[in-house]
Amino acid sequence: MSILSSIHGPDDVKRVKKNQLKQLAREIREKLMAVTTKNGGHLASNLGVVELTIALHRVFNSPEDKIIFDVSHQTYVHKLLTGRNDEKFLQLRLTGGYGGFSNPEESKHDAFIAGHAGTALSVALGIAYARDRIGSDKNHVIAVLGDASMSCGMTLEALNNLAYATKRLIVIVNDNEFSIGKSVGAIPLYLNKILRSRLYQVVTVAVKKMLGSGKIGKSIIRHVRNLKRAIKSIILPISYFEYYGLRYFGPIDGHNIAHLEEIFDFCKRADVPVLVHVKTTKGMGFPSAVGSPEEFHGIDPALASDGSNLSESKKMISSGEVFGAELMKLARRDKKIVAVVAAMAYGTGLTALRDNLPDQYIDVGIAEEHAVTFSAALAKSGMxxxxxxxxxxxxxxxxxxxxxxxxxxxxxxxxIDRAGIAARDGTTHHGIFDLSFLRLIPNAVILQPKDAREFVNMFHSAFAWNCPVFIRYQKFYPPATSTGALEFSKFLRIGQSEELVAGERVCLISLGNMLSLAEEISTKLKAIGIGAGIVNAMFAKPLDEEMLKKIAGSYETIVTLEDNVLAGGFGSAILEFFNTQGIRAKVLRIGWPDRFISHGSSADILRAESGISADAAVAKIISASS
Ligand SMILES: Cc1ncc(C[n+]2csc(CCOP(=O)(O)OP(=O)(O)O)c2C)c(N)n1
Known part of the structure; x- marks a missing residue:
């Protein structure tokens, strides 16, 4: 019998014999490979934390002890060890299966929701603060952060607050030297300096020897203490973390369970906040992932939700690729153009630009707030x-x-990539709020292309508009309907729309990718004798007011379609416009409802669950006209 299958919770992890731990780690890796290659997901990050997670559950007592994983994309191992090694794990990220991130609704072992980077330390501090005031002071709070998440603004804000908030907290920095791509910035560099230090190499060898001789125990702790002292005095005059009231321990080999257990056990007894610097290899156990951690950080599923081969989606056009290629063309012509990205070069399609025009590419790390203000200052300074x-x-x-x-x-x-529903990534990753939170801001010009060609025209035109422009788009554009290179062909006027089909009675106004749904609805309406009109809105702000007035004058029913929440979105903008103009029009809005949307096997499944389908729309239209 496999060891993993005998594990139904953390108590079972504690019962595994020491000489069986390697086997357990191997079985977990096999499971991770099997499930992520089928369903897609965060492979490399999870392969890297197998031993770390096993050690955490052998030393700490979840759920009384709270383990908070930053981002929580690396919690697949944690899920397997906390009673979730079942059918639903095989369906990870799919409809009916477990989600790909931590979720308290899914398990009592998931202490808090996560999906965005940099929240773990604030969460851990809040839990520790409450524990100190109204909880059991026996419980431990452990925050597990990646090296890249250490540089998030929120992490730094929490660090600054740490000494005042609690006396007891364990911060584990899982340092694999990678964000999605290589970690950037001063803090990862600082951690890196420690890892690269000669002293660390020497001590690591010594510790390994000791472990080999079976002399584990207080000697390792002594070594760590000595190492800490030495690092402070030789490499870094004063440890950065100690400024924040954190005792530094490390670096520790994150693939050595015995060693990790000893350190964690020691930390449990500390009555001060401690930081344990753990060195792991992203992708451990799978050479391709170790060699290309950026590509294997998050992998695409092999099969579509209906089991068909995903080669179908290969025909789709990657929006990132189109954006990256266009930006490169423009940047070659104008040295003032510069790309600013927050740790997402791969996902946003900027790796080619990064490699070819490094002087016109800036990765600020996982620091979106900084990326935006930094960009504002670049623009103010003429770039x-x-x-x-x-x-x-x-x-x-x-x-x-x-x-x-x-x-x-x-x-x-x-x-703005990944606008709209993110399907398998779930609640924390759906891009269905941006229209609402951007639309209320004066000066913002917001648009969404229906296809790759339209994106190219929008993107090129945006450089001439001289104002803040927000182009949102989903991961893929529909397959090209005409052949030939994607070239800038038409300068766009701010706020224009295009009437694609002139019709009668019902007008479908779609934004961006919702055009395909509008076309489906139109086909179904045609079958019952209604020849609907279709307008591609192009802009969510400003609206094409002349077009809207014309539509209101010539159709009985107007249907708006958006891949955004209805609250405050594109349809709401149209309602507001009619209201301020005193135009009475029957408007039906199709978009996401006022609740958080979970993960699901595909966007279509999630849409259907929320009534965003051609059938539901037609039923709505018919009932509105009767
Ligand atoms: C605010 C935010 N920006 C970007 C991301 C996308 N993202 C997911 S994981 C990740 C890298 C995390 O690196 P690290 O914390 O070092 O963890 P690792 O995957 O290397 O274990 C990024 C940038 C995110 N989840 N949240």
Whole structure:
């Protein structure tokens, strides 16, 4: 019988014999490979934390002890060890299966929700503070952060607050030297310096020897203490973390369970906040992932939700690739153009630009707030920044967009990838709020292309508009309907729309990717004798007011379609416009409802669950006209 299958919770992890731990780690890795290659997911990060997670559950007592994983994309191992090694794990990220991130609704071992980076330390501090006031002071709070998350603004804010908030907290920095790509900035560099130090190499060898001789125990702790002292005195005159009231221990080999257990056991007895610097290898156990951690950070599923081969999606056009290629073309012509990205070069399609035009590429790390204000200052100083951020992560930088960019009407072009539903990544990653939170900001110009060609025209035109521009788009564009290179072909006027089909009675106004749904609805309406009109809105702000007046005058029912929450979104904008103009029009809005949407196997499944389908729309239209 496999060891993993005998584990139904942390108590079972504690019962595993020491000489069986390697086997357990191997079985976990096999499971991770099997599930992520089928369903997609965060492979490399999880492969890297197998031993670390086993050690955590052997030493600490979850759920009384709270283990908070930053981002929580690396919690697959934690899920397997906390009673979730079952059918639902095989369905990880799919409809009916466990989610890919931590979620208290899923298990009592998930102490808090996560998906965005940099929250773990604030969460851990809050839990520790409450424990110290109203809880059991026996419980431990452990925050597990990646090296890249150490440089998030929120992490730094929490660090600054740490000494005042609690006396007892264990911060584990899982240092694999990678964010999605290579970690950037001064803090990862600082951690890196420690790892690269000669002293660390010497001590690591000594510790390994000791472990080999079976002499584990107090000697290791002594070594760590000596190492700490030596690091402080030789490499870094004063440890950075001690400024914040954190005792530094490390670096520790994150793949040596016995060693990790000893250190964690020691930390349990400390009555001060401690930081344990753990060195792991991203992708451990799978050579391809170790060799290319950026590519294997998050992998795409092999099969579509219906089991068909995903080669179908290969015909789709990657929006990142189109954006990256266009930006490169433009940047080669104009040295003032610079790409600003927050740790997402791969996902946003900027790796080629990073490699070919390094002087026009800035990765600020997982620091969206900084990326936006930094871009504002670049624009104010005469440069042409293009800020590439996923919709869900732009939520972080709302005030920076409002206060620093839009209040000064600065020409920053935001390319907002993964707008719309994110399907398998779930609640924390859906990009369905940006229209609502951007639309209320004066000066913002917001648009969404229906396809790759339209994106190219929008992107090129944006450089001439001289104001803040927000182009949102989903991960893939529909397959090209015409052949030939994607070239800038048409300069766009701010606020224009295009009437694609003239019709009668019902007008479907779609924004961006919702055009395909509009076409489906139109086909179904045609079958019952209604020849609906279709308008591609292009802009969510400003609206094409002339077009809207014309539509209101010539159709009985107007249907708006958006890949955004209905609250405050595109349809609401149209309602507001009619209201201020005193135009009476029957408007039906199709978009995401006022609740958080979970993960699901595909966008279509999630849409259907929320009534965003052609059938539901037709039923709504018919009932509104009767
Ligand atoms: C605010 C925010 N921006 C970007 C991301 C996308 N993201 C997910 S994991 C990750 C890298 C995390 O690196 P690290 O913390 O070092 O963990 P590792 O995966 O290397 O273990 C990034 C940038 C995110 N989750 N949250």
């Amino acid at each position: 042409r920044p293009v800020c590439a951020i996923y919709s869900t992560f732009l939520q972080r930088a709302f005030d920076q967009v409002l206060h620093d960019v839009c209040s000064q009407n600065l020409p920053v072009i935001f390319c």
